[in-house]
Amino acid sequence: MTDVASPRFRFAPSPTGFFHVGGARTALYNWALAKRLGGTFVLRIEDTDEARNKPEWTQGIIDALAWIGVKRDDPTFEGPYFQSEYADAHVAAAHRLFAEGRAYYCDLTSEQIQERSKQNSKPGYDGYSRDRGLEPGPGRVLRFRVPEGTTVVEDLVRGRVEFANDTIEDFVLLRGNGSPMFLLANVVDDVSMRVSHVVRAEEHLPNTPKQQMLWEALGHRPPVWAHVPVLVNEQRKKLSKRRDKVALEQFRDEGYLSEAMVNYLMTLGWAPQGDEEIVPWSRIEAEFRLEDVNHSPAFFDLKKLAAFNGEYIRAMSLDRFISACEPFLTEDVPWTSDQFDAEIFRAIAPLAQTRMVTMNEIVALVDFLFLAEPIIDEAAWSKTFGGEEAVAMLDDAIIAFGETADWNADALKTALEAAGTARGLKLGKAQAPVRVAVTGRTVGPPLFEALELLGRDKTMARMRAAAERAR
C-alpha cells in the first residue's frame, strides 16, 4: 500500500453506455473520501471490451462526472487514463507470472471445459492443464495457478471475508488471442497507478480474492478494499440499464438538479449525522465514512428523488431559480423566442417555483403567458364546461372584469368573487371556467396574478373565445 497520508482512490468505469446512477454513487463515495482525506481520485476508463465500447461514451462519463461535481480541473482529480493504452504492461505482467510458474497455458475450448465439468459434476474449470507444461500458442489461454489455502479479504464495509481457495477456479489472465482480461488489467493498472483504496460495488466482491492473489503474486500488498451495496429496483434486483431508468443524463435533461441528485445518491446506504438528510456537499464530504455504509442493497426510489429535487428547487433564490429555468425555456418550447418576455417570467417565477418537482415542468406552468392562444387541454375543457353553469359563470366573469377599472390581481379577485357569490358559487368554483378559458388547464399558478400579467386585452379575448366555443 502507498503512503497512508495521501490515499489514492480510483473510479474505473467502462464506456458501454449512458452513465449509470449506481456508477455515480460509487464515484461520489470515492470523491468524498479523496477530498476529505486529502487524497487523489483517479479516473481510469476501462475501454478494453472492443465489442461494447464506444468512444463517445467516454466523453459522456466525463461530462456526467462533472455534472455531479467530480471535475477534471480540481487538483484532487487525476486522469482520465485509458486502460487500452496499457495493454503491453498487462501482457508483460502475465508473462512474468508464467515465467515464475504462477500461471500456465491451457488449450481447452470452453466447450471442452463444459464437457469435463459435466463429467466430473464439478462446476467451472478443473485445472486440467496445470501440469501439462504447455508453451504459449495461438488459441491457448493463460490461467492463474490459484494456490492452496484460504484468501482473507479485509473489507472496510464488510469486515473479514474468507474464501476457500479450492472454490476459486484457475481464472483466465490472457485470452487465446493474447489479450489481457479484466481481472488482470484492473490489478496491473491499480498497482502501477499506486491505488491504495478500491471502493466499488458489491458485485465485485467475488472477484476480490482473485485480485488479491494477483496483487500478492505481483509482489505487492493489496489495497484497502471496500464493497458498497448495490442499488436495486422495486423488485429488489440490481439496477439495469435495460429495464430501469438509470441514465444520469436523462435525469439531468428532465430537470433534476445535480445537488439534489448528489444528495439523494449519498443517502442510499449512508446517512449524515442527525435527523436532517438534505445537507450540503460540504457536510457530506466532512462526515462520510466507509465504516458507516450500510450492508444491504438500497432501493433507488424515484419518488424520494423527486421529493429531494422539489426541496432543492424551492430552496433556490429567485435569481438562481430563474437561471436554472433558462435552459428549459429555450429548447423544446411551444412559443417563439420573440413571444417570450423575461419580465413577465420573472414575475410569475416565484409562483411557479413551489409547484415543480423537476425543472422541465416550468414550461407547462407558464406557456399560456407567452402563447397567442392557450393550449387547451381537452380533458380539462370537457370537465369544466360540461354543464351550463360554467358557461354562465364565464359570461358573468366577462361582464365583471369588463367593469373592473384597475386591472390588478386584487381587483380581479374581488370582481370574480362578487360575480360568483351572485350565482351562489364559492371562489373555488367560480374561478374554474376562467382558468380553463385563459390557461387551457384546470391547474396552474394562482389565477389573478396570472391574469394581471397577461393583461386585460388577452384575458378578455380568451374568455370571449372560450364562451363562444363552449356554446
Place this chain on the structure above:
RNA sequence: GCCCCCAUCGUCUAGUGGCCUAGGACACCACCCUUUCAAGGUGGCGGCACGGGUUCGAAUCCCGUUGGGGGUGCCA
C-alpha cells in the same frame, strides 16, 4: 448446484448491550390554511423476519432457520 453477502416502518435510514414506549425522512391518510394545484402547518398509520442461546438486561452479541441479493465468461 456451488461460493459469497445481507436482514429495523411500504421505501431510505438513526441505533454499535441499559438513554428504545425504537427516532427522522419519503410515500400514504386526515385536518388546518387556501382562487386551482402546489407549498406550508398539525396529527395519524406503520418496523426490529423467525427460533434458540449468552446476559441482571438484546434491535444491538452468538448459533440456526427462513427470506432476499450478488457472483459463478476467453464481459467489465
